[in-house]
Amino acid sequence: DYEVVIDTTLEDGALTYGELYIPGDSSDEILLSAHICHPSLANDNLSGICIATVLAEWLQKQPRRRFSYRFLFAPATIGAITWLAQNHSTLDRVKHGLILSLLGDAGHSTYKRSRQGTARIDQVAEHVLTSSGDAFEVRDFVPYGYDERQFCSPGINLAMGCLMRTPDGEFPEYHTSGDNLDFIKPASLADSFEKCLRIVKIFENDDVLLNQRPFCEPRLGKHGLYESLPQDTNVQNFQHAVQWVLNLSDGQHSLFDIAMRSKLDFSIICKAARELSRCGLVISQDKRNTV
């Protein structure tokens, strides 16, 4: 038997939210949002607040950033609605975003697509989960859940998905006192952070390169980029990455597009791109435009 005492009054009050803006080279923004309104619950959503905080710290330590980042810590629903109302005229700056929640439980990662469904954030999150080698699930957007309800409402429609582990309502401890620090697995929290970081790194490092020798293959051996019989898987993957970057750097494919088509990890595609840039075999499309 329970006795519940609700001691409350109805009067004018104030809504408090936290906002952190980390500027980058471009005014294009990546928005990361965590709800803060569930008292005493660890997974829902101290885990999201924690990941957002560590990610902000990591970003601030970088010497420069391509994108600007905005972190929002606000009560669910009413906080997101308030922030969107106050920033309506500048929402077009938000190019990509994530709602961060439920990131510390023992379950595998779950990504819920944006309302747009095939936005870049949707492709990037799915690539990170796929190339992790871990179990994961990608779900289509539905207009209930967390603050994607607001960020993906029809008049807002931001390219924001939701990164979670076990989704809301699908674990017994959800919205109970069982969602406490014991329910949080350090390895899960670390893994969630790692996946967020990989997503951010893709946006930071993606680029459209132009192959400067597009007619047939250039001789790679003299640049130290070719072994005729690589025995090591990493060496072979790197060599394939070099060939993919050369083959698809035609102005139509970014490095991330190349990672998706080749099914190689974005990081090895970037490494190949750096080596090819060093040799002058590819140059950035942007750099060419500014010459």
Place this chain on the structure above:
Amino acid sequence: DYEVVIDTTLEDGALTYGELYIPGDSSDEILLSAHICHPSLANDNLSGICIATVLAEWLQKQPRRRFSYRFLFAPATIGAITWLAQNHSTLDRVKHGLILSLLGDAGHSTYKRSRQGTARIDQVAEHVLTSSGDAFEVRDFVPYGYDERQFCSPGINLAMGCLMRTPDGEFPEYHTSGDNLDFIKPASLADSFEKCLRIVKIFENDDVLLNQRPFCEPRLGKHGLYESLPQDTNVQNFQHAVQWVLNLSDGQHSLFDIAMRSKLDFSIICKAARELSRCGLVISQDKRNTV
């Protein structure tokens, strides 16, 4: 041993077909066709004639209709060819259609797509069969079978599919004296009618609504449209339907589009739309245009 006596003469005659036109608010037509030329066969095609007749009766009883309906009762092939020749100049009125045949046997429902393949009738029929929960089959168009051979010939190419149960030639009683009234199952006939009716109701009730509060979610509780913890599946489905209608009523999605994307039944989407209209949260795009 058989002795077959064919007592016939070759002379000029006449071709008879029946046509019933039921006008609606729009001159856009839905064409329903049943072949009448197989003497003494019950499933092929007294069943189709029967469903068409009861459907016509139902439509005539409605106080108003959005579409106009045309029922055609004609001998297969030559009847359809004759009707198409006589109505060639007004065929652009026919927006959707169904060939009705083989609708009374014990087999599950089969829908054969139009030549166009992704016409609205194809989407609507597939949605009705999918959301029925019953076994069913959807097949691609082939240029043999019933009068889709004529209605979907290359110069006609109407958006007409064929609704059946077990297809022609795929049951032993086909085109034999075994296709008699005993072969007809009342429950199958009733189920076929129900599915035709659901198809018609989708065309009659589909609409493009516009969310009048497209920036974030409106407060639904004060309209009695929100329960925070619905325990009942029907209540929860209704609430999800309300959220889907709000989320996708952006002028790009009709109610039927919303039913397809949400995988909720069209009827519950319509119910949600009615409630939201009542509260003024959505209005019909057409109504807006006429203001």
Place this chain on the structure above:
Amino acid sequence: DYEVVIDTTLEDGALTYGELYIPGDSSDEILLSAHICHPSLANDNLSGICIATVLAEWLQKQPRRRFSYRFLFAPATIGAITWLAQNHSTLDRVKHGLILSLLGDAGHSTYKRSRQGTARIDQVAEHVLTSSGDAFEVRDFVPYGYDERQFCSPGINLAMGCLMRTPDGEFPEYHTSGDNLDFIKPASLADSFEKCLRIVKIFENDDVLLNQRPFCEPRLGKHGLYESLPQDTNVQNFQHAVQWVLNLSDGQHSLFDIAMRSKLDFSIICKAARELSRCGLVISQDKRNTV
């Protein structure tokens, strides 16, 4: 233990390649390339050279050809690069092509798609393998392998795929003395030739026809093209082919498109088209344009 003696000098030399041009009615070319640089290896690539030679012989025996054909016998990589450099200004003549290699081993056929991925050659090769009834595999393009590395480099990007049996590096005899004449199976070599020939015949015989009676079905019986109850599968397939050709000869579909959609073999579609042409029920779109 091995002792390897490499007796070589570095001095200016010459690169030799063989080229055979067989003219057709059109200057549009189909390019067939086989590498010739692997000494003493039978499958890699005497098999490809052999198939190319027999195919050239077959083509030269034809009274006329629709396409012009160019056969290239060149050392891998450097030969293809040289030929492409010397013919850069006329590469737009090459409409379709195949790299022929590894065509004699006991494995099933493998087709590696062009960089374009959905080029006509990709559709045609897949149709031939599918309709053969034999086991086969179709793989996506990767920028390593044989001379597709050059023919499909980003500045060249020809519509050329690679027809093989067991791919390079995937059989133990690959690049060893075990790849000798004993490793070649006459039946495999004959089957590879047959499949090349089917590919060529599709390009030679494809055409866009126009149904001259596009409103409903014409009466086929008086032309001997209709049996009401065909008992024989071949007769029934032919009749279906007649109906498909009539139904889709609307100016939007070539005979090969019709074969793909109907899932009937291209040869039976062609046979139906010939019969329908004979009766005047279809005419070639090109012929109409020249009238």
